[in-house]
Amino acid sequence: MHFTVGLTRAAGTALLLAAALTGGRLLTTPASADPAPYPQKVVTLVTHSSPGGGSDVFVRELSKYLGKYINATFVVENVQGGSGAKAVARVAGAPADGSVFYATTPTYVYTSLLSKPPKTYKDLEPLVNIFADSEVVFTRADGPYKTLQDVIDKAKKDRGKWGAANPASLERQAAEQLKRAAGVNAAIVTHEGGGDMMLNVLNGTLDIGVGEFQELRSQIDDGKIRVLATFNPERLPQKPDVPTVKESGFDVQLVKFRGLAGPKGLPDEVTKVWDEAIQKVLQDPEYKKQYTEEVLVAQFIPHKDYPAFVDNFATTTEAFLKETGAIK
Template sequence: MRHLAIATAVAASLSAWSASNATAQTPVDYPHKVVTLVTHSSPGGGSDVFLREMAKHLPKYIKATFIVENVQGGSGARAISRLATAPADGSVFYATTPTYIYTSLLSKTQHSYKDVEPLVNFFTDSEVIYTRTDGPFKTLKDVIDKAQVSRGRWGAANPASLERQAAEQLKKAAAVFPAVVSHEGGGDLMINVLNGTLDIGVGEIPELRPQLEGGKIRLLATFDPQRMEAFPAIPTVKESGYAVVLEKFRGLAGPKGLPPAITKIWDEAVPKLLADPDYQKVYKAESLVANVIPHDKYQGFVQNFGSVTEAFLKESGVLK
C-alpha cells in the first residue's frame, strides 16, 4: 500500500507538472499565420542572427510562422521604408538597433525612425573590438600605439551604426586619427580584418562566434560598462584607459498604429520567451543580456535615445 501511495503521488505530481508545462508551452492565437521579420543586416550579421535564432523559439509562445527578410541598402534606410509602408496589423516587424537611429539622423531618408512604432525590446548587446589572431596586436594599447605612429585602419559594419560611432568615439578619447572604414555588413568587415586590411573591427559576439570558436580572431576589449560574463578576461575600453561606454539595444518595431491587441500579445510573450531555458542557452552563449522594455516604455526609450544621439552628433560636429 505504501508503494502504491508513493507511485500515486509521483504520478499525480508528474501529471500536474505536465499540465503546467503544457499550459506554459501553449502558444497564444495570432491573427496571422506568417509574420515577416525584416532586418537591414546581411545574412550572418548581428540582427540577422538575432532574428533567425528568435524565430526558432517564438512559435512556442505566439502561434505563427516567423520568416526573416533581409532588406539591405542605404545603411538600413531601405529596411525602414519597407516597415513604414507595411500594414500596421502585426504581420511585419523590423529588428531595431541603434543603426536605425543613426541612419535617420545622418542620411536624408524617405522614412526615419520617427515614422515607425517601437514594439518591445529584448536584449542589451555587447560591442567588442577584435583583431586577427595571427596579427601584431595583443592588446588595445597596441592598436592605439600604432595609430599614434602610422594612423592605421579600423573597421565598422556600416556608416550609420553604433559600431561606427564606437570607433569614432574611441578615436576621440585616445586622440588618434585612424581611418574608419565602413562596410555594408559584418561579413565583409570580418574578411578585411582576417586578411590584414584592417587593424581591428568593432562588432558583436553573435556575428563573431564562428571565427572566435575557430581561433581566427582575438577579442581586445568591450565597450560594455563592465566585463562580459562569458569573457571575463577581456577588459573594458574604459578600464583600458579610454572613457567610452556603449551598449546596443535589440528589439522590434512595427508600422505606426499597431493595434493594442497585437502589442499586448508581444508584451506578454517576450518575457516568457526570454525565460525559456532552451532559448536562454542560445542567447547567453552570444553574450546577450535580457532587457525587456515593454511597448508603452520602449517608445519613450527610443525617442530619448534619438534625442541624446542627435545632441552628441551636433556637439561633435557631425551634424550641423
C-alpha cells in the same frame, strides 16, 4: 574626456523603469501549453543586416523560439542598403496588422539623423525591446596586436585602418569616439554588413573591427579572432580576461539595444500578444542558454514604454551628433 553612447543615461533610466515594472526582473510566467492566438499566419522579421550580421543572427535565433508562444510562422527578410534606410521604408510601408516588424538597433536612429531618409525611426512604432548587446574591439588571432594599446600605438605611427559595420551604426560612432579619446587619426572603413568587415579583419586589410560579440562567436570559438576589449561598462562574464575599453585607458562606453518595431498604428491585440510572448521566450530554458552564451543580456521593455525609450535615445544621440559637428 568621457563618452557614453548606446544605452545613455536617459535610456538607461528607461531600462531601469522597465525592470521596475517587472519587479526588477523578467516576469516568470510559465509558458502556455499552446501558442497564443495571433491575427496573422505568417510574420516577417525584417533586418537591415547582411546574412551573418548581428541583427540577422538575432532575428534568426529569435524566430526559432517564437512559434512556441505565438501561433504563427516566422520568416526573416534581409533588406540591405542605405545603412538601414531601405529596411525602415519597407516596414513603414507595410500594413499595421502585425505581419511585418523591423529589428531595431541604434542604427535606425543614427541613419535617420545623419542622412535624413524619406522614412525615419519616427515612421515606425517601437513594439518591444528584448536585449542589450555587447560591442567589442577585435583583431585576427594571428596578427600583431595583443592589446588595444598595441592598436593605438600603431595608429599613432602610421594611422592604421579600423572597420565598422556601416556609416550610421553604433559601431562607427564607437570607433570615432575611440579615435578621439586616444588622440589618433585612424581611417575608419565602413561596410554594409558585419560579414564583409570580418573578412577584411581576417585577411589583414583592417587592423581591428568593432562589432557585436554574438556575430563573432563562431570565429572566437574557432580561434580565428582575438577580442581586445569590450565597450561594456564592466567585463563580460563569459570573457573575464577581456578588459573594458575604459580599463585600457580610453573612456568610451556603449551597449546596443535590440528590439522590434512595426508600422504606425499597431492594434492592441497584436502588442499584447508580443508583450506576453517575449517574456516567455526570454525565460525559455533552451533559448536562455543560447543567448547567454552569445553574451546577450535580457532587457525587456514593454510596448507602452518602448517608444519613450527610443525617443530618449534619439534625443541624446542627436545632441551628441550636434556637439561633435556630425549634424547641424
